[in-house]
Structures are given as C-alpha cells and as structure tokens.
Amino acid sequence: MQVRQPINKGARRSAREYVVCRQEDLPPGRMVIAPVGKFGVGVYNVHGILYAINNYCPHMGGPLCSGNVYGTNLWDDVRGRAEHVLDGRIARCPWHAWEIDVATGVSVADARKRTRTYDVRVENGEVVLTR
Ligand code: FES
Secondary structure, eight states, X not given: OOBOOOBOOOEEOSSSEEEEEEGGGSOTTBEEEEXXXXXXXXXXXXXXXXXXXXXXXXXXXXXXXXXXXXXXXEEETTTTEEEEEEEEEEEEOTTTOOEEETTTOBBSSOTTOBOOEEEEEEETTEEEEEO
C-alpha cells in the first residue's frame, strides 16, 4: 500500500519544468502531488522508477492521485486463474475505484480511457517534472 504525502510546494524551474522535491524525499513506495496544472500531478516512485500522472480521473474527474496504490488482478489464460500483477503501479481512484496504471496513465478495465502522463527525471539530486 502506498503512503500518501501532502501536496508538495516544490518550485517552478522554467516555463516547462518544475522541481518537485529532493530525490531522497521520494523513496520507493511513495508519491507526492506537485501543484502543476489545474488538478496537480502525482509523482510516484515505483520500485525506484519515477512516473507522473495527472491528478484527474478519466472516469468522472475525481482526484485520482489521492487514492491508494496497489497492484491489480488479471486473468492468466495459460494458468487458468487470476494473477496479482503490477504491484505498486496501480492508482485506485477514491471516488469509484477505477484503476489506472501510473506508468502509462491507462485504465486497467478500459484501455480507451486514460489520464495524461508527464516526463519526470532526477537531475542533480532533484526530481524534475516536465509538462
Ligand atoms: S471519478 Fe474516478 S473512478 Fe469515478
């Protein structure tokens, strides 16, 4: 289960770049919401890889990133049973529990529905988001 953090104040670096936080403030399994854009952007550290998605659910516009993060269960035809996969990569919207893959922004249940993703990287020990 993901431990949520309050909205991060961060700092604008340029018109397109935003410093979210120091790298050590976003360890694996954590996320912060950067005040970027109209709804904010959730920046996730999933097993050491950073991802960023719009804090806007593609279902009805709920605050997607304020929900917890889990894995999901998908049917495995070969094994003939459901398997738990994508652990730590699935944000579950707190309004109606839609599941969104933070790596792609795509809904688990309906690949036609998605939220925007952003480039995010570490530079000189800072987590930098590009919009
Ligand atoms: S608004 Fe997110 S699941 Fe409905």
